[in-house]
Structure formats: C-alpha cells, structure tokens
Amino acid sequence: MSHYRDLQEECFEANLLLPEYKLIDLTFGNVSVGDPARGVFAIKPSGVDYTKLSAADMVIVDFEGKIVHGSLRPSSDTPTHQRLFQAFTGIRSVVHTHSRNAVAFAQAGRGIPCLGTTHADYFYGEVPVTRPMTAEEVQTAYEWETGNVIVERFANLDPHEVCAVLVHSHGPFVWGPSGKKAVESAFALEIVAEMAMKAFQLNPNVQPVPQHLLDKHYKRKHGATAYYGQKS
Ligand SMILES: [Zn+2]
Numbered sequence: 001m002s003h004y005r006d007l008q009e010e011c012f013e014a015n016l017l018l019p020e021y022k023l024i025d026l027t028f029g030n031v032s033v034g035d036p037a038r039g040v041f042a043i044k045p046s047g048v049d050y051t052k053l054s055a056a057d058m059v060i061v062d063f064e065g066k067i068v069h070g071s072l073r074p075s076s077d078t079p080t081h082q083r084l085f086q087a088f089t090g091i092r093s094v095v096h097t098h099s100r101n102a103v104a105f106a107q108a109g110r111g112i113p114c115l116g117t118t119h120a121d122y123f124y125g126e127v128p129v130t131r132p133m134t135a136e137e138v139q140t141a142y143e144w145e146t147g148n149v150i151v152e153r154f155a156n157l158d159p160h161e162v163c164a165v166l167v168h169s170h171g172p173f174v175w176g177p178s179g180k181k182a183v184e185s186a187f188a189l190e191i192v193a194e195m196a197m198k199a200f201q202l203n204p205n206v207q208p209v210p211q212h213l214l215d216k217h218y219k220r221k222h223g224a225t226a227y228y229g230q231k232s
Pocket of ligand 1: 028096097098171
C-alpha cells in the first residue's frame, strides 16, 4: 500500500469529475492534488484513457518536480502544476481543462469580466488572461514557462480571490482547497464563460457588475464574513 494512498484517491476521484462535468474532450485535462506538508502532489498519468484509470495509477511528484512514487509517466503538464503549487501558497489542487467556452476567451486573448452574480459567487472580479508566450518560452521549458506566465499575471492579484486564469491561446488553469472544490470552480468557470459570451452577443457593450454587487456575492460565500450555505 502506497504512503500516498489518500492523495492518490482524492486525485483519482477529482479526475473522474472532469468527464462527469463534461469538461474534457479526448484526453485534454488533468487534476493534481497536493500535500504542502509533505511537499508532494498526485497527478494523472500522461495520455491514459479515463475509463482505464485507477487510483494506484496517480503519479506522486515532489514540489521540485521529481517523481517519488508511481510507474507511469505523469501528465505532460506536470511542471505547470508544480510551478503553481510553489507560487500559490495554500492551494491544494490544480485543474487544467480545454473546456470550450473558457478556451474561446483564451484564444481571443480576453479575460472573462464579471458580468453577473454567478461569476461573482466564484471569482472576485475578472478571470484574467496571460500574455502570449514567447518563442523562446515555448521552445525551451514550455510547461514550466506556462506556469511562469501565470505567476507573472498574478503579480498584483490574490490567487485565493481569483482562483482561475486563462493561458493565452491555450486554456484555463483553476485551483482550490481540494480536488473536488477545484473541479467545481473549473465547471463554474466554463458556465460563466458561456454566459459571458452570450451576454456579449446580446449586448456588445455590456459592462462588469458594480463593486457593491461583486462584494455582496463573493463575500457572502468566501472569507470571514461568509454566511451562505451550511457551516461545515
Ligand atoms: Zn492544455
């Protein structure tokens, strides 16, 4: 029995939520679940069909990128996850998908503005888009540099208030306090991207919600003054 069975189980279950929420086409998607105390994370193996996965297949990688447990190759996006675990202290899970509406914004090079309360319930303001990556970044350590452009984009943002980003011309990375929560936020991101796109079609000049509405919806679900839902 692996020392990391708990992480592998959580990671496996979170990965299975991706097809359940219809967030992936083919094998474009992966979830990692980290344990900051042990300095390791579990991640989906590369290119394995979701119907053939098991918890024991989840690869354990340390925060320096070294495989510490597992016989399969980890997802090719592993260095991006590693970079985010290093930079965004306190997060426990990273999700990457190519969900179609979020990707549409990434391909258009646009962030997703907060146009309504569904968005404000999950993200405290615009979900930003990174700058395009340079030829050198793409040709050298591509997946690691993908993490770096995300960290660069968050230089003046709090990753605990906006738990998602769009990598330019690529797609979303989302994070959270557990595998389940991070996938839920990835699903919410896809929903608000679709809603935003339709709102822009109906009114190309639609504006973000005012600060008081953003504050109300975000803060009743997050932080010290939250009161929405049941206390856990
Ligand atoms: Zn990708």
